Amino acid sequence: MSVTPFLVLSGLLFSIGAMGVLVRRNAIVVFMCVELMLNASNLAFVTFARQHGNLDGQIAAFFVMVVAAAEVVVGLAIIMTIFRTRRSASVDDASLLKY
Amino acid sequence: MIAFWILAPLMVVCALGMVVVRKAVHSALLLAVVMVGLAVLYAAQDAPFLFAVQIIVYTGAVLMLFLFVLMLVGVDTSDSMVETLPGQRVAAIVLGVLFAGLLVVAVSQATYGAAFGLEAANADGNVPGVAQLLFSKYVFAFEVTSALLITAALGAMLLAHRERLTPKATQRDMALQRMRDYAERGVHPGPLPSPGMLARHNSVDTPALLPDGTPSELSISRVMRAHGTVRDVSHDRLIAAEVESDTKQLGPSRTQDRQDEAGER
Numbered sequence: 001m002s003v004t005p006f007l008v009l010s011g012l013l014f015s016i017g018a019m020g021v022l023v024r025r026n027a028i029v030v031f032m033c034v035e036l037m038l039n040a041s042n043l044a045f046v047t048f049a050r051q052h053g054n055l056d057g058q059i060a061a062f063f064v065m066v067v068a069a070a071e072v073v074v075g076l077a078i079i080m081t082i083f084r085t086r087r088s089a090s091v092d093d094a095s096l097l098k099y
Numbered sequence: 100m101i102a103f104w105i106l107a108p109l110m111v112v113c114a115l116g117m118v119v120v121r122k123a124v125h126s127a128l129l130l131a132v133v134m135v136g137l138a139v140l141y142a143a144q145d146a147p148f149l150f151a152v153q154i155i156v157y158t159g160a161v162l163m164l165f166l167f168v169l170m171l172v173g174v175d176t177s178d179s180m181v182e183t184l185p186g187q188r189v190a191a192i193v194l195g196v197l198f199a200g201l202l203v204v205a206v207s208q209a210t211y212g213a214a215f216g217l218e219a220a221n222a223d224g225n226v227p228g229v230a231q232l233l234f235s236k237y238v239f240a241f242e243v244t245s246a247l248l249i250t251a252a253l254g255a256m257l258l259a260h261r262e263r264l265t266p267k268a269t270q271r272d273m274a275l276q277r278m279r280d281y282a283e284r285g286v287h288p289g290p291l292p293s294p295g296m297l298a299r300h301n302s303v304d305t306p307a308l309l310p311d312g313t314p315s316e317l318s319i320s321r322v323m324r325a326h327g328t329v330r331d332v333s334h335d336r337l338i339a340a341e342v343e344s345d346t347k348q349l350g351p352s353r354t355q356d357r358q359d360e361a362g363e364r
Binding site: 001002003004005006007008009010011012013014015016017018019020022023024026028029031032033035036039042043046047049050051052053054055056058059061062063065066067068069070071072073074076077078079080081083084089092 | 100103107110111114115117118123126127130133134137140141144145146148149152153156157160161164165168169171172173181183187188191192194195196198199202203206207211213214215216217219220221225228229232233236237240244247248250251252254255258259261
């Protein structure tokens with residue numbers, strides 16, 4: 001099967017994730033949308049690995065997963081800390097640098 | 100490739116739902132569907148190792164972490180509909196649709212030729228192939244990953260840690276406080292009634308019944324009362340009253356029977 005449908009799906013998922021990051025206010029949902037974008041790029045990596053016939057793309061996807069796991073841990077800890085001090089998980093409320 | 104045509108629409112719908120749905124828990128569950136779908140697509144594209152890693156790391160670890168944090172932060176922290184930047188939401192949707200159109204058109208216009216396929220690369224099996232690359236060409240990146248993971252673990256511990264500002268209350272302090280409350284405000288010093296006490300159900304949403312049949316407010320968690328999920332026990336009270344009147348009628352005859360039985364023995 002040709003790789004185009006996979007890449008189209010990857011692009012769609014990526015743009016849905018990007019739209020979610022811009023539209024949503026809840027920090028956790030924004031974070032989930034970032035994860036969706038990372039996953040969409042992983043799909044493109046795996047698809048191109050099949051296209052080129054070597055495993056480098058799969059290795060790249062693997063590293064993306066590792067970094068995403070580390071990022072989720074730190075990001076969620078930050079969200080929790082902000083929630084603890086400000087009693088809100090909305091990205092609009094963390095605007096102290098503005099004033 | 101039937102799997103792709105079944106999964107792809109499902110995944111797009113679930114991803115859209117994730118963005119649209121109001122409750123964060125539903126978003127997380129829809130994201131789980133997308134991630135499992137992606138794992139199946141990896142398996143369909145000769146990447147069984149990534150299939151397993153996707154299931155274990157993403158749906159297993161990352162999403163559970165999301166759900167745990169949602170639980171800690173509170174599931175009802177829904178989005179505010181107030182726009183801090185006027186027109187930002189509409190602009191984001193328009194730009195997102197344009198971006199999706201751009202990506203789809205660009206990707207589908209390009210010609211890639213026939214896919215090379217991974218038969219040669221996966222000749223020894225996918226996992227040995229990945230390991231071969233990981234520990235030769237990418238070994239430095241792999242080692243750096245360990246530093247990243249340790250840093251992330253330490254960072255999470257540091258961020259989630261809360262310094263105790265007041266000394267921990269000992270059992271003695273709590274007992275004294277209880278007695279002080281009793282002396283000053285007349286608060287009952289004993290334990291609170293447990294939910295479901297003398298009621299027909301013993302679930303936590305059933306208030307305990309007082310001797311006169313009225314539900315006890317103290318037996319129900321404050322959170323459940325605020326959410327309005329406390330079970331209505333007024334019906335039970337009626338039944339309890341009926342049962343009580345029935346037993347009163349039956350009372351003497353029953354004891355009579357028992358006496359008869361005892362006499363026969």
